Every structure is written in C-alpha cells, then in structure tokens.
Amino acid sequence: LRKTDINDFVNSLQVIAKGYRGVFEPEAKCYENAGVEHEEEFRRKVRIVNRSLNGLMRVKEVMNPFKTGFFAFEIISHKLLRWLVPIFMIAALVSNLFLWDSHWFYNISFVGQLVFYLAAYIGFEISGSGQGGKQGFPAKLLHTVFYFTMVNIASLLGMIKYLRGDIQVMWQPERANV
16 A cells, blocks of 8 residues: 555455455444535545545556456446546536537526526535525525535546645544444
8 A cells, every 4th residue: 555545445446456356244334424514524525536536546457347347337437437527517518608509408508507506606605604404495405506516626626636646645534432
C-alpha cells in the first residue's frame, strides 16, 4: 500500500486483481459517520472520490472483464461511472443548450435542468437555515436535490484534484466505540 491509497478499497481491488474472490459477509459491520455539516460532508466526498479514483487507477486491471469477469462491470458501473456523473450532467446541459433550436425536446430538457439546479440552490438555502427537516415533503425533496448536486460537485472536484496529481495523503477518521 501507498500513503495515498484508500486501504479498504485498494486492498479489495488487489485481492481481486490477484485472481481471488471478494466475498460479502452479511454479519460484518462497519460504521462511518457522515459529515454533520454540509461543508464537512462535501470535503469527505471530495476526499473519497479523489483517493478512490487514485486507487482504482493503480489497480486498473480489475476493470478488464477478460481478467476479472463480471466484477469489471460492477466496478465500472458502481464506482467509475458514478464518479463521472457530474461530467455527464455538464455534457447534458451544454449539449441541450447547443441543440436548443433543433427540437422542442431539447428546450424542455434544458429548462428542466435549470429548474433542477434552481431547486438544488433552494434546497441549499433551506438546509443552510437549519429548516431542511422541519418543513415536510417539499423541503425534504429540495434537500435531496441539493444533496445529489452537492455530492456530484464534490465528485467533480475530487476527479479534478486527482487529474492534477493532488492526492490527499492523510486522513484520520473519527473512531467510536460500538
């Protein structure tokens, strides 16, 4: 392992790359505290994507279906593509803008995306005021849209930092006696 490795992820990938199986143990338990504040959660997501992408690229042979079989599909679809969602979101927004004059579908799609991002901003404002959970369904929906957008912005930032070679080395998780 290297200092930049996110060991729980990289160790599993190394096991698979050596031809062994990773086995799910339903009785195993692990608890990780999510960030209480949005800023803390944002930094956590940036760090996780940054270090995980670095680890996946170090053991990239696990994405070869001829070597790891169905696991390659699982790792690409459940990790890599999930991290790339913000790029797909930006591409959809920009392409709909450029296709605005070609068909009504692109107008609706572009406006829908703008409404989505406006809802994310309103969700951010509601969450920041501490009223996110106190206003019922509309506030919870807006918070969900905000959270989805926030984690994708964090993912994009984590990828950008990885591509610049800026890999976070140290992280001290909070330990709790459970």
